[in-house]
Amino acid sequence: DQQVKQNSPSLSVQEGRISILNCDYTNSMFDYFLWYKKYPAEGPTFLISISSIKDKNEDGRFTVFLNKSAKHLSLHIVPSQPGDSAVYFCAASAGAAGNKLTFGGGTRVLVKP
């Protein structure tokens, strides 16, 4: 049973436009959410996170929105740049279970120049 789902395996966007990546979760115990970016042959690198007590967190071109009632979060990248082309993973943790992360399956983003 997948507790974190990224239903779009891929996304193509024009440079300069907005990229919107979506993530859904089922476990109501999750209280912290993260987005990681992964290039081929490299480990995931942390992008941005949000606590369940917030509904928005912004860091430069990256904004994460959390809708707890819908158990849904999204990552907005604006403006998108060619260097943003990578696989993006949504991850979640539950405080009672320590810091181990449950990951979604990833969304491959291609930013076209």
Added chain:
Amino acid sequence: GAGVSQSPSNKVTEKGKDVELRCDPISGHTALYWYRQSLGQGLEFLIYFQGNSAPDKSGLPSDRFSAERTGGSVSTLTIQRTQQEDSAVYLCASSTDRVGAKNIQYFGAGTRLSVL
């Protein structure tokens, strides 16, 4: 400073052989995690070490998998009698794991294991 280091970067082995994968966490990080990523999938939690506490082994898929962390630093993941379904990228992460805080995990580049 140095990031999380994993070795080897690639490992090809024959079915039935044992393998050992190594992880050097970021200096000073008390928490260490192992995950694996099968082809086209997300990362799957395997095991978590936190300081001197007993490890959380809840993600290990079978008793062929084991891990240890010596001296609170380097960790070794051992897979005995490897099977073809063990083929995956094995990723190690570490974090400061401050009590009561949410901690970002920093990942190594992984070990790509291929079982023939």
